[in-house]
Amino acid sequence: MTDATRDFLIAPSILSADFARLGAEVDDVLASGADIVHFDVMDNHYVPNLTIGPMVCEALRKHGVTAPIDVHLMVKPVDRLIGDFIDAGASIITFHPEASDHVDRSLQLIRDGGCQSGLVFNPATPLSYLDYVMDKVDMVLLMSVNPGFGGQSFLPGTLDKLSEARRRIDASGRNIRLEVDGGVKVDNIAEVARAGADTFVAGSAVFKGRNAADPHRYDSVIRDFRAQLAGVR
Numbered sequence: 319m320t321d322a323t324r325d326f327l328i329a330p331s332i333l334s335a336d337f338a339r340l341g342a343e344v345d346d347v348l349a350s351g352a353d354i355v356h357f358d359v360m361d362n363h364y365v366p367n368l369t370i371g372p373m374v375c376e377a378l379r380k381h382g383v384t385a386p387i388d389v390h391l392m393v394k395p396v397d398r399l400i401g402d403f404i405d406a407g408a409s410i411i412t413f414h415p416e417a418s419d420h421v422d423r424s425l426q427l428i429r430d431g432g433c434q435s436g437l438v439f440n441p442a443t444p445l446s447y448l449d450y451v452m453d454k455v456d457m458v459l460l461m462s463v464n465p466g467f468g469g470q471s472f473l474p475g476t477l478d479k480l481s482e483a484r485r486r487i488d489a490s491g492r493n494i495r496l497e498v499d500g501g502v503k504v505d506n507i508a509e510v511a512r513a514g515a516d517t518f519v520a521g522s523a524v525f526k527g528r529n530a531a532d533p534h535r536y537d538s539v540i541r542d543f544r545a546q547l548a549g550v551r
């Protein structure tokens with residue numbers, strides 16, 4: 319495995335940000351050391367919650383956000399929204415394979431639009447969905463909670479599944495990111511990294527971790543994440 323594939327990325331989920339001042343929140347979290355912006359899209363159909371769509375992604379780009387935007391689609395069907403998010407400035411688009419009638423086609427749509435593509439696995443979704451599309455994914459995202467809400471507890475069974483996903487990625491010889499989403503905290507991120515993850519979504523842990531001295535900064539929690547990860551390299 320090359321060093322580049324194991325560079326650790328911190329991806330705050332804006333699900334836990336203050337939506338009334340979203341542009342400023344994204345600026346603040348990036349200025350505090352975050353690498354990418356995790357953008358949770360929920361449709362009250364595939365998951366029992368309703369969040370934000372392509373207009374908000376476009377608004378963040380117009381606001382001046384240049385960091386990668388990692389769009390996590392929790393919607394069914396997926397294909398029409400893929401086009402909308404490509405136009406809105408998404409960088410990475412991931413979707414749940416159960417929500418697409420034609421997984422290969424959905425992945426191709428994302429790639430054709432110039433974005434990086436990925437599949438998301440719920441806790442009970444088998445990794446076998448990867449079997450015939452490994453060459454069409456840039457990211458594998460393992461949910462460590464059932465999707466739909468922030469602030470849930472990390473499901474420990476995810477650790478073995480991460481190791482299995484890491485084996486599959488390494489065997490493919492491709493540069494595919496392994497992202498984990500749900501309940502990632504300072505006290506478990508090292509263990510999650512040791513299991514094979516290289517990209518860490520954290521919503522409540524980041525946005526509830528404002529610096530005590532400056533409520534517009536998140537440096538302290540992001541530094542704590544990196545300190546934990548430094549011990550894993």
Ligand SMILES: O=C(CO)[C@H](O)[C@H](O)COP(=O)(O)O
Nearest residue numbers: 465466468469500501521522
């Ligand atoms: O996709 C998600 C929920 O479906 C969110 O990205 C995730 O829950 C992040 O929030 P937290 O870190 O608070 O668990």
Ligand SMILES: [Co+2]
Nearest residue numbers: 331358390499
């Ligand atoms: Co997410």
